Amino acid sequence: MEFSVKSGSPEKQRIACVVVGVYEPRRLSPSAQRLDDLTDGYISSLLRRGDLEGKAGQTLLLHNIDNTLCDRILLVGCGRERDLSFTQYRKVISHAVRILNDTGSMEAIFYLTELPVKTCDSSQRIRHAIEAAQSTLYRFDQLKSKKNSTRRPLRKIVLTVSNRRDLADGEQAVREGMAITQGITVAKDLGNMPGNICTPSYLADRAKSLSRVYEHLDVEILEEQQLKELGMNAFLSVSKGSRQAAKLIVMKYQNMDSEMAPICLVGKGVTFDSGGISLKPGAGMDEMKYDMCGAASVLGTINAIAELQLKTNVIAVIPATENLPDGLASKPGDIVTSYSGTTIEILNTDAEGRLILCDALSYCEQFNPAVVVDVATLTGACVIALGQHAAALYSNHSPLAHDLKNAGKTTGDRVWEMPLWEEYQEQLQSNFADLANIGGKAAGSVTAAIFLSAFCKKYQWAHLDIAGVAWQSGNNKGSTGRPVSLLTQYVIDHSKK
Ligand code: BES
Ligand code: MN
Ligand code: ZN
DSSP, X not given: OEEEEEOOOXXXXXSSEEEEEEETTTEEOHHHHHHHHHTTTHHHHHHHTTSOOOOTTOEEEEESOTTOOSSEEEEXXXXXXXXXXXXXXXXXXXXXXXXXXXXXXXXXXXXXXXXXXXXXXXXXXXXXXXXHHHHHHOOOOTTOSXXXXXXXXXXXXXXXXXXXXXXXXXXXXXXXXXXXXXXXXXXXXXXXXXXXXSOHHHHHHHHHHHHHHOTTEEEEEEOHHHHHHHXXXXXXXXXXXXXXXXXXXXXEEEOSOTTSOOEXXXXXXXXXXXXXXXXXXXXXXXXXXXXXXXXXXXXXXXXXXXXXXXXXXXXXXXXXXXXXXXXXXXXXXXXXXXXXXXXXXXXXXXXXXXXXXXXXXXXXXXXXXXXXXXXXXXXXXXXXXXXXXXXXXXXXXXXXXXXXXXXXXHHSOOEEEOOOOGGGGGGGOOSSSSEESOXXXXXXXXXXXXXXXXXXXXXXXXXXXXXXXSEEOGGGOEEOOTTHHHHHHXXXXXXXX
């Protein structure tokens, strides 16, 4: 999909479709009003007749309207004007895009980006529109033998700004929005790819191929032999039960001199999590192919950053492995020595995420990072705590937590902060090792974060538990691409400091 920005009156657009908003109850937005004035009240007469109330998601497609240059006008219901939140706004955009794609308009100009949306400026409205449009048309059909193709698909969307002065900012928003949606698509495709195809080496190959596309990006893959020599025994204790070789993927994006301390992004890359010897129940186990969504979002973010050629240094570290039961797999009660030297009693082999992340986090120390942010589908408990709307945020440095929360507000890809209080630490005591890898029933997402914090004492660190937000279940099963948008925004903000 192609996007651009423009300012100008709706009647002057020579295009397949002009899209304007109508509020509930039957109230015209400024651009709809302008079209109404030029047609002697034709649009308002339709509303009075009851064709459109203005409820969010309603649409009405009109053809051959007098005194305009377009083929069609699409009226889109936006709900009540003062209730227009970014969530509602994205739904409205999504409805419009679906109708246009199904009714043969290959190009359209959206005046919806001029509507006031709570807490959003014009640039945010443009970015939301691009993300919503792209995600509405996203399909993962690579593995279907017959693809549903649309005969005249929507190819080009022009987004309007109300004032010529806003054009430059609008164009920047389009550049950012397109880079971010590209990153989201990369993350979604990796997440949706089944575990028999998306293996640790598949992730490594995707990272390698990105480095061939972007000049500031270098990728190094550490193989099992090297991981053994380094002493990453916590990481290797998870991959032992799998016939797929584990990989530590290290991606270095450098577009500033090497003096500048990098941002490190660490992503959990468990390409399938069966639980190991502490086997998970069978129902819904297919969804554990999504246990590499942290890795996918980090890869997608690197893609977005490289696409925008941001002036910054970022290093991504992705421990990639499967977690399977086997004669050689780790058993409950096994004790391993992590890369940092801390010993860990593996009381449950299904708490594998923290075992691979702790070694990857210790590995980041050598880069003298400005900050380290890890992203992981870490706990089912996080889904119980926050559901699917916010990722859990934990941090040992409050300015970093603040910046991540702000990036979440800017993009709508939101996080909610949770505590790392010392009182939780006793839940991880082990009789036989320095730490246990599980902390009992209570506060499962917190104790997982507390476990990680033990390996992050030397730098400013934040952890995002994305178990609830990374994918959707049920009829719309699929990866969401979160939190690519949040992470990219954080890096954009950081690069301006
Ligand atoms: N990948 C899972 C977490 C998960 C489960 C995410 C369900 C989304 C939905 C993780 O590796 C795991 O199995 N965690 C265990 C930890 C427990 C054994 C302490 C969990 O949450 O049950
Ligand atoms: Mn697990
Ligand atoms: Zn897992």
